[in-house]
Amino acid sequence: MGILSRVLARPASLRELGIVGMNRRNIDLIARLNPRRLYPLVDNKLRTKQLAEEHGIPVPGLIHAVDTQRDIRELPRLLARRSGFCIKPAKGSGGKGILVITGRKPGEFIKSSGMSLRLRDISHHVSNILSGLFSLGGSPDTAVIEELIEPDPIYDDLSVEGVPDIRIIVYRGVPIMAMMRLSTRASDGKANLHQGAVGVGLCIQSGRSVNAVQFNDLVATHPDSGADLRSIEIPNWHDMLELSARCADATGLGYLGCDVVLDVNRGPLLLELNARPGLAIQIANGSGLAPRVAAVDELLASALLESPADRASRAQSMFAVLT
């Protein structure tokens, strides 16, 4: 008791909750289940996109992948009739170098923030992506130009900037935990929980919010818009879980983070995959990963679940009350 227990949790209580720590994640989940040779599949957004399309997983439509500086001359023709699009570095991480154009004026492109750009500025941005300004280690990169996502209107009040995405952790092909990440002003539009984004834990059975945290504290409403965070319910929830289970099959990764968005026209779309998903999702859900990992291990020891839809359904029945 005393000061120490106010500052630090007792390891035994964390173990009781089934919280997985970094060391355990690195040894028991990542090193054991994610062969390194599979990393390039998810570290390059273009390859992820191609892989997803091969496996029939819906992704935002590809306009063009620019991989040489010469290709930049094609940009005027490619973007001529587009009113909105998004340019991403294929090897970027953490949202670096993503340019979202949501509107047009004659000779100008309007950014999501309202700022207008010339075609020259866009060419310069693409050139920077190609030379590796946003990629890990500065290696040459590819600029991926994608169609814009039209987020479901239910998200309208939930995020100050950008589309809120849903992170689903898939363990050995079975979705085990999910959260929605909402950017806030405090997080400067970013979706990282430690920077102040709100994490909303989602029930695997129903897709309803179970818990919402910002900076490790429970919150009931969005700090900026005041939207109620307790009554969120994700539509097409089963489809979303099934999509994440299919991603595990497509990549072969045993511990996978799938970032999914809900498009109003096309339904769930895969945004990107992560071979080293973080552990903040446990805080957002108010529960640990370990019991769910154990439950899946037990399930897979006795049953062979071939289809992603089966696994999604099984996950929904297994993790109904574990909130």
Next chain:
Amino acid sequence: MRVASRTRRRISLIGIVSVLLLVGISMSVHRHLTADVPWLPGEEKLIWSIEASVEFVGNGRPAKVTLRRPIDQQGFSVLSESGASPGYGLAFLDDDDLPAAQWTTREATGLQRLYYRAEVLQRSAGGNGEAAPPPALRTPSWEEPYATAVNAILDQAYRQSSDPFTMARQLTGLFRAAEPAQDVQLLINGVGEDNLTELLADMLQSRDIPAATVYGLMLEDGRRRQRLRPLLRVWSEDQSQVFRLDPASEEARRPLLLWQPTRGYTLEVEGGSSSELYFSMIRSERTDYGQVARALGTANDWLGFSIHDLPIEEQAMFKTILLLPVGALVVCLLRILVGLRTSGTFMPVLIALAFIETSLLTGLIGFLLVVSVGLMIRSYMSHLNLLLVARISAVIITVIAIIALFSVFSYEVGLTEGLKITFFPMIILSWTVERMSILWEEEGWKEVAIQGSGSLLTAIAAYLAMTNPWIRHLSFNFIGLQLVVLALIILLGNYSGYRLLELRRFRAMINPKPGTS
């Protein structure tokens, strides 16, 4: 199946770790025992530098001088030897168990001086010197009246003793007495004081006890022109003992180095006359085992093969290199058990190395100065949108400029401490600046502060570990402990428990704190 593979992995892990621990610890214990390297620093080693000078008058013809060299023995190990002798060919002969130095020349005229020098380590115990084999038994005989006296004295010594060693002690006691008995006095007068040792050896030989006159050197710091002392050495079965005949008691406590461990000549001069052999010696205490260990390393078995065989200069380099695993262990501890975040995994170790050169406070101030000024300049450069390689290169040049500026400035102001800033690894500093600056842009200053202070804390911990005299002593002198460090790191690499800082990160999950609702 999954569980089986995990237990198999665990077993092989335990196997590797225990093999590493076993080999590492036994190598270290072996080294402690054979090379006499202490576990604690500061236990200084006594090293005697002994110089033997041979003087003789050459008669104009070819000369050959043979001088016995000391060998490893109980309490002493010979570390190194050298000879000085202009105009002479010098060879160290190692045949028939009794090594010698041999000087040869075509013509030696007038007074000649030859030098032989040995560094000898005085050891507390052990030593791999085997006792020289006992000499062949002879049957000496004496004329009357000596024969009767010899027999009477031997009979008396025999009655008052139980084995060859006690008999020799009794015998020397009789001869050393302040007022010797009559027949003892008769013998002393008969052979002369100088030949008493030889007489005693002969007397013991006549009773079938292997004994010989050997020669040794009493070691005393700063003594010059010392001569070898004749000593009585007695063998019994595998053992042998040395008896001193000279009565001076305070000398008896001095260490005694056997120069000539069995019967035979010590110095042989062909082609010269009036030869003399003098010794001078200097005692020194050293904590540096490099040289000590080098000599021992080559003399010992394969386990002794080591870094200590290298020249002194390379050894000094390895002294630092062998500390790096300690720094790596500190990084592992702080990252895996505590969960500190650092900018660049092993950057703190390299910074700690720089701290060793600069001293901690100067190093810290220098580091903060360079990195903060570097960050300021780098933040301006980010407006230029440079490509990565060019950006890093620009940062490197900036860092060098900052370091040069600070050096000049602190020199002008009179702070010579400031000059030490040049010890910092500039490329590493540049990467640190670059990484911190990107971190600042992407994650904000908080993350920079967290990782920056994490790096500095780790660097200070690594510095404290790497400057600890005990750790320095162990890491350099016991190479086997590197394997122990490796084993510890492998064990740490398998720690899947919580990190200390995670207990803080997840504490809200134990008793959730409701925020504004």
